[in-house]
Amino acid sequence: MVEVRPRSRWTAIAAFALVGAATQLVWLNFAGVTTVAADRYGVSENAIGWLAQVFPLLYVVLAIPAGLILDKWFRSGLIAGAVLTALGALLRLGGDDYSWLLAGQLVASVAQPLVLNAVTGITGRYLAEKDRPTGIAAGTASIFAGMVLAFLLSAIYPDSNQLPTVLWLTAIFSVLAAAGVIVALRKPGEHKLERRRPDRGALQIAWGDPLIRRLCVLAIFPFGVFVAITTFSQALLEPAGVSAGTASTILLINVVAGVVGSAVVPVLVVRHHAEAALLVASLSVTALACVALALAPSVAVGFIAITLIGFLLLPALPIVLELVERRTGEAEGTAAGLIWMAGNLGGLLVATAVGILVDRPLAAFLVMAGVALIAVPGARALRRPIAELDAPG
Template identity: 60%
Template sequence: MARVVTGSRWAAIVGYSLVGAATQLVWLNFAGVTTDAAAHYGVSESAIGWLAQVFPLLYVVLAIPCGLALDRWFRPGLVVGAWLTCAGAAVRLIGDDYGWLLAGQIVAAIAQPLVLNAVTGITGHYLAPDDRPKGIAVGTASIFAGMILAFLLTATFGPSLHPMLVVSAAFCLAAAAILTTALRTPGTFAPAASSTPAAAATPAAASTPASASVRADASAPADASAAASAPASASTPAAASGSAAASAPGPDGQRPGERVPGERSPLRIAWADPLIRRLSVLAIFPFGVFVALSTFTQALLEPAGVTSTAASAILLTNVIAGVLGSAIIPVIIARHRAESTHLALSLTFTALACVALAIAPGVLTGFIAITLIGLLLLPALPIVLELVERRTGEAEGTAAGLIWMAGNLGGLLVAVTVGLLVDHPTAAFLVMALIALIAVPGARSLKRPIAELQPPSQP
């Protein structure tokens, strides 16, 4: 017997947010104690740097496979990601040497795409359509909150590395347990039918958005009454003939994994859509600038008399502003359908802020410019991911993987470029300004395709 699902399950979002924060905590545990860690483990500072660099490197390789896994086995894939993160944090405690440390980082880095790619899927399965922009904003903000937690643990324990690793492992264990408990039952929603042109040509996309809010009760067998209760999807012969199969959810509330004859794979569905391709290319630029700025702020501002302590405070304030912005701004932007405008303005302001840092570097300029960059630029990620959730439906894990992969690739490329200019701060800041400006026309060109999407406030 069919029923209309209206209740969001925020416990799943809370569990996901904790695991998302855990991935960033493990990633950045050594960002603030590079010198102390190198001395403790008897390795170079570059070797300690690789404890963080393995994350974006493996993300670029694993983003698409993990996205495909989530599209096929959402709940099991996300739970595996949570416990792999926990396992990686635990492996670092086996022995007090660099080998165990690197092994643990690699395990956690393998888990990260399974967790971060799921930010759109967790909202699509467990939140009503009206709540999904808010859920994506909260889930993304928690990722940045994990960065703050890493900085706070570094400040609290300083060179005492073992206690820091123990606390990190305990947090990962608690986060994985909470998420696993929240995901014991399937989500009451299924991803909306994809609105991509490629998907529309397949049997899987025969149902209309209006039918996406009507799901078969998991406790009752799917039958013809489910199709009868969804007049929007039953209005066409194709939808009527496919409704029985579409309304038979698997263990996680999705359709069975068997492919419908002629149905395209999630990767082909996602990549065939020009909007997803354009969003993926666009993600390279804000990701790249943020990663480069986070990596080299202290070195670039040091010639202007900014101490490492002041630089750390600037970066911490930057991420705090980003967390607040990511939790609030995307919800407002989605309500007013102003995604393209915000993306263009945030990139323009980032360019101007980098120019200001090139012309007048200093503590005050650093605090103002970099904090406002965090406030305006970091919300670009949840804004883009919310567009992906609305656009791709059942290929959302793969599409989110494309966004994350592009972003991590941009981070590597821009960070390497800025790293080559680290002894020339003015040139480095101007390069970051140019990279941000290059993306502005692309952000503005998204206005029309975004306007054609179904509004987030409609099921």
């Protein structure tokens, strides 16, 4: 009798993609219009920066609990994340005041770990094994697509009186995404059945793996630089004559380049078993790009340097998550949570340091360059453990 294998359910991946995009859209609504938003709401640029920084702050706290929830109750956890994202976006419409913005960001930031930690889990449950690398790439690309939407809205609506329009559009998108994932996940996945495992066992499986621990430490640095770039580029480039609209366009192209890179680079990297080489190259180029921004800030340098950062740095995420899915199939939610937690810790630390230096762009960009360079030896040291993972048996 011929065994009938369940089909891949791409509708679930598409629904997840919309929710993943929504989390990033809510997160980065103000990244491209930091000074404009500060003027409108009567707060400092650093206060507007905290509307984004609460996301990595709470991710550090909630990443492991969210991963454990997803490993035990995957569908319920992901749906809760989608609903909370929509609720946070709606809450920001409560009043034209900074306190409403902060309240909405806090609610949405609680949801983000439940959504982003699920990128490996949803592929394992709803896709056949041969389709999972593509599914992970698509899921992570959707995260970057949400960033593209955020910067695109900032470029289209750069004025202070247009910010309410941005908030309304984000809320509508988030509500539709939540509705889509509720419908798409009404049935459990057939490929990897949801298991109820002891919390401690899932965490031990994930953290007990030396490769996962190394990836966690490494993730602190590139994530940190990217979060700082996306949060403060506009404010750091403004003294060089770069307008808010131009900065939003630069960030938009940065993430578009990341989406393109994520579609092309991982395929080549996996084919040639060059994961560590990519990480070394992306960190080195990022450091050089930050030095260029420090020494010669301008519209042209901003476009070139930040686009290079996006093209080479963002593809590292699907590569790392694919390694996680292969390595810890029994606890992929918790393992992904550890990676995201480390990355967001790096984002919190680096963005906080850059926020303190927001009035001194030279020092801020050099700090980011130094953070990227520190990670290069660690990336180079991953060659052997990744080769062992790729080896037969």
